[in-house]
Amino acid sequence: MSLPLAPSYDVVVVGSGPTGSTYVREVFERRPDARILLLEAGPKLGDPPGGHVKNIDGDEPRARAQRASEGPAPAAPGRPGTRLLGTPDLPAAAISTNVGGMGAHWTAACPRPGDSERIPCVPDAEMDRHLTRAEELLHVTSHAFDRAPFADVVRQRLAARFDAGRPVSRRVAPMPLAVTTRPDGTHAWSGTDVILGPAAADPRVELADTCLCLRVLHDAGTVTGVAVRDLNSGRETTVTAAAVVVAADALRTPQVLHASGIRPAALGRYLNDQPQIVHAVRLPDDVVAAHDEVTGRTREDDGGIVPQSGVSWVPFTDEHPFHGQVMQLDASPVALADEDTVRPGSIVGLGWFCAKDLDPEDRVTFSDTETDAFGMPRIGIRYRCTDRDLATIEAARNAVAEAGAALGDPLGGEPFLLPAGSSLHYQGTTRMGPADDGTSVCDSHSRVWGTEGLWVAGNGVIPTATACNPTLTSVALASRGAHALAEQLPRRTVATAAPTAG
Incomplete structure (x- = not known):
């Protein structure tokens, strides 16, 4: 305009x-x-x-x-x-x-x-x-991917690992998503x-x-x-x-x-940024064979996530100060052998977000002499992890590894910490x-x-x-x-x- x-x-x-x-x-x-x-x-x-x-x-x-x-x-x-x-x-x-x-x-x-x-x-x-x-x-709905193959078994295995002692509202569940399912089964985000x-x-x-x-x-x-x-x-x-x-x-x-x-x-x-740990696993062949419900839809049909893709949630609690987002994918995030066949939903990506210590010295700063590409005061950032943050990150790394072990076989090595700022949750x-x-x-x-x-x-x-x-x-x-x-x-x-x- x-x-x-x-x-x-x-x-x-x-x-x-x-x-x-x-x-x-x-x-x-x-x-x-x-x-x-x-x-x-x-x-x-x-x-x-x-x-x-x-x-x-x-x-x-x-x-x-x-x-x-x-x-x-x-x-x-x-x-x-x-x-x-x-x-x-x-x-x-x-x-x-x-x-x-x-x-x-x-x-x-x-x-x-x-x-x-x-x-x-x-x-x-x-x-x-x-x-x-x-x-x-x-x-928002929690039912967009009710038909996703393997989602139930993924949540059952995660629940067996994480639900003990949690109130009902903090137990493993489908992730609430801002998405509408169209009459033809595709999704509008x-x-x-x-x-x-x-x-x-x-x-x-x-x-x-x-x-x-x-x-x-x-x-x-x-x-x-x-x-x-x-x-x-x-x-x-x-x-x-x-x-x-x-x-x-x-x-x-x-x-x-x-x-x-x-x-x-x-x-x-x-x-406040949220330190983010990621990992990927592959569901065991016997689980895939026992729950093989592929609908035939493709990634392109649904703009990135399809009915084969379940999204599950391991909620934050004060005892476990991190939040798990578990996504089943129709392709592997790491290279697999040529002879491997990936069943949609059988590759599981795990992302754990950590709560961070709040510190007034973690801050955005602004220059009074330099400007950014829009002519506004140039942004700087001062940001550090405390010893408590490092302990939380390590605990989250262990939790992701345990979640992965409960689900299947690791892909691409051990869980790893993404660079600071990766969460986009500032x-x-x-x-x-x-x-x-x-x-x-x-x-x-x-x-x-x-x-x-x-x-x-x-x-x-x-x-x-x-x-x-x-x-x-x-x-x-x-x-x-x-x-x-x-x-x-x-x-x-x-x-x-x-x-x-x-």
Whole structure:
């Protein structure tokens, strides 16, 4: 889109990923008088905007969409649709810049947090209501792969190893996934098009792609609007707003606030990546022979994961502070002998994510003299593993090895630790808290301390050490924040005239 935009909106949301889109949808539904601008620095990838790239038909169109998401810096090896940030302490840190954000590329895993992953400053009953709402917005189901061959035996073997002493909610189970099974048996993966729903086509909501938010504008402690650059023309403008939500991910949300001169003491601190251990095994021949239920579908039919693919979950507990994601594959991740025949679902990939010690010195930093490819303050990262982290990683490595031994024969050697940043689950940099005491950026409704009318959203607001995939939690917190925003938003703050097309 080219500027100009309309001169004013009720709400401006910066970032079109899952949480920014949640704010749009919730305010849209709760405040029919509000006009909303959704700003995105990246391009639209297809129709509908914000759709998951797995839903794009054909390898080449899908690859073009992924390349368009990578932005001006080098792509991340092995991570189509992302680009490397380029920081030594977190060498695999990567981001996407496109309509839908990482929601166009994610694995769609939506487990609920448990035990100490829960948010202390949000009442449990209220958090559960918003988690349920997040599941509705994302179209989450645990039954997408009920027909997957070998999935039952995989879960039975994992349960025999891990379920003893766990409450029912923390036992081995199918992974909840943001995916819809179509009538023909194929799958549609949830992107932010699913979250936006009817808001995407309503004239009260305007999506401006390739438009970078340079700064949040504020005066005397109150938000007044945003400064925007059209990345196609280079033209800059300002728009006024009663409320601004910055949902630009856990690395770039604090970047926008820093560039705006809004710098709470905890901004960028408590950065939390999840150390990730991976392993692969092959189910024994006797198990495959006894449970041979191949449907004949191919990987291409379902955009990457097929009914032969089961996705199982070994939940986090405080006693076992890691989260297991177990995926059955239709191909081996390591080279096999030419004479080997891989039965779909018989190769099992195991990924264990670890909860990390929270340290205010693990942080994102911003240069006041150097800029990135978009002209924003250059990001740096300081990140270290503590002795306790190293012990957790070793325990997770042992747990993965035990899970692999329970399932079958190892492939490709022992479980190994991926480079720091590989999880893509960055959190904590705009964390919420119960009080403005210098250890949090926002309150439990995601309102930034000391700046009236400013909200933050995304995985960055999560204040706890988590191991589970964070998207469901951050969407739930966004739903909660959006309800507060809708209640506080002044009635009819702008005219109803449509914006000028450009």
